Amino acid sequence: MAAQILEVVVERVPLIATTAIVSLLAFIIQRLFSKASLSHFPLAGAMIGDAEKRRKAYLAGAKSIYKEGYQKFKNSVFRVTSPRTYSDTVVVSPAFLPELKKLPDDVLSMSEAVAEQLEAKYTKINTDEPIVAHTVKASLTPGLVRLNHYIADEVDRTLRTELPPCKDWTEVNINSKLLRVVAIVSGRVFIGPELCHDEAYINAAVNYTIDVIQALQAVQRLTPWQRWLRGSSLPEVKNLDRHEEEATRFLRPIIAARRQAEKDQPGYQKPDDMLQWLMNERDFGEREDRELAKLQLTVSFAAIHTTTLTATNAFYNLAAHPQLVPELRQEIQTVLAEHGNQFTSPALQKMKKLDSFLKETLRLHPNAMVSFRRKVLKPITLSSGQVIPAGVMLEVPHYAISHDEETFPEPEKFDGLRFYRMREQSQTFNKPSAGGKATSVEAAAHNLFASVSQNSPTFGYGRHACPGRFFAANEIKMIVSRALLTYDIRNVGESTERYPNIEVSNLCFPDPTRKLLFKAV
Known part of the structure; x- marks a missing residue:
């Protein structure tokens, strides 16, 4: 028609x-x-009013809308009115995840969903670069065993440089400090040990992250028809072009020098970093300097933004739950002593209480209310018989799932050792399946910080689950561990309550203006 x-x-x-x-x-x-x-799917937030009122309510904070839909239609499908378009978004129960993850990309597309989420039509952010995910999976993740030593050294050096001496209780805006710490530490892996301390790189990595968020918010404040007319010309969007130009100027001589050295020097030892890995991936075609610079900005945005938010949430939880500090600190000290005071992969894996603390942080304070966002390219028939038509956005209500009391008793309570106990109980009480011991091992694995499951789809689910989560997990563990071994941490003033997070649209992030008190141990 x-x-x-x-x-x-x-x-x-x-x-x-x-x-x-x-x-x-x-x-x-x-x-x-x-x-x-x-129209046959029930609508969450219907009582708010018409589509424009629902769109504005979503922008103001979508948590209550998703919670309402999940509570009413927990095992089924519902829809919400999102700010991106006037076409409602379909929200599915996590029970459908095992069947959805099997669908091919030409039926259910993550790249198309990310493009819409990042307003790529206007921001021109490239969301369909398979070389990035491939490089992370093929080079970064398996290389962590080798790279952890360098990452840990950079964490030590950067925390000493960025944080004040704190001989007495000292106020620190930990979010702003972590932005630089994460940018530098991540940069050690992305562009190498010398360049990661260059202020041109740090400013590009940190400010690009901030400006992407501002550009998204600027576009989403417009109604869909206004975006069509004005989206690409917004000042916030134009700032992203400036970042690409600056990153290209910064990286061009570095890329040229590496290419020339490879030609001129027999036995040239290539740098062991993301930039070089991307340059090595000839199967994806030769990349121009600007393309490589843009890929670096994309990687920095994905890594720095999410890692900083999660680490900041962890520090706010440490300050609000000081009773956990001695137990976490003791575990870190004991494990490091057993591994030559090195943050090796086995050492990080053995820090089970710290892992639990971070997973509980992510459960209670996720970066977004939803996960597993996909664009439906061809009609889907669910096992329930319900049909989801092509052209709509599909997602899973992660925040509501992680606050389901049937899965997580007392879901509003922060319990730093919740997943530690769940791991220990699964290993102790789960009976082996008929085929062997996989049942208890798999059950324990589902409770790891970097694991994905139907009840914990924070990092996504299926083959497109966040490929960089293992690097992020190691980096955050090292930052929090080193801080705990070096400082006591508490809130400013007399309040012992955790600082509340800010909720905008379907996002949830720690208040970046808050300060904590640090004192050297």
Whole structure:
């Protein structure tokens, strides 16, 4: 029907006006048809009012909308009105994840979903670069055994440099400090030990992250039809172009020097970092300097943004739950003593209480209310018989899942050793399956910080689960461990309550203006 209408328009409207009118009609038709095709799914937030009121309510904070939908339709499907388009988003129960993860990318697409999430039509952020995920999986993750030593050294050096001496209780804006710490430590792996301390790199990595978020917020404040007219020309969006130009100027001589050395020097020892790994991946084609610079910005945005938020949440929880500090500190000291005072992979794996503390931090304070966001490219029939049409966005209500009291008793309570106990209990009480001992091992593995499961889809689920989560987990563990071994931490003033997070749209992040008190042990 939509195609027939557009065909008539193209035949009868003068050519000069065809593009604009067809685009407008396509938008209207898509809205009408998608709305009709989703009407059989119950709507969360219906009591708020019409679509525009629901869109504004979502922008103000979507947590209550997702919680309402999950509580009413926990084992089924519902829809919410998101700010991205007027077509509602379909929200599915985690029970459908095992079947959804098997669908091919031409049916259920993560890259298309990310493109919409990052407003790529206007921001021009490249969301379909398989070389990045491939490089992380093929070079970064298996290389952590080798790289952990260098990451740990950089954590030690950077924390000493960025944090004040704190001989007495000293106020520290930990979020701003962590932005630089994470940028430098991540940069050690991304572009090498010398360049990661260059202020040009640090400013690009930190400010690009901030400016991407501001550009997204600027675009999403516009209604969908306003985005079509003004989205690409917003000042916040133009800032992203400036970052690409600056990153290219910074990296061009470095890339040229590496290429020249490879040609001129027999036995040239290539640098062991992400930039070089990307340059080595010839199967994805030769990359121009600007493309490599843009890839570096993309990697920095993904790593620095999420890692800093999670680490900041962890520090706010340490300050609000000081009773956990001695136990965590004791575990870290004991494990390091057993491993030559080195943050080796086995040492990090043995810090079970710290792992639990971080997973509980992520459960109670995730970076977003949803996960497993996908664009439906072809109609899907669920095992329940429900049909999800093509063209809509699909997601899982992660925040509501992690606050389900049937899965997590007292879900609103922060229990830093919750997952530690669950791991120990699963290893002790789970009976082996008929095929061997896999049952208890798998049950314990589901309770790890970097693991993904139906009840913990923070990092996604299936083959497109966040490939960098293992690097992020190691980095955060090292930062928190070194801080615990060096400082006592508490809130400023007399309050012992945890600082509340800020909720905007479907995002949830720690207040970056808050300060903590640090004192050297």
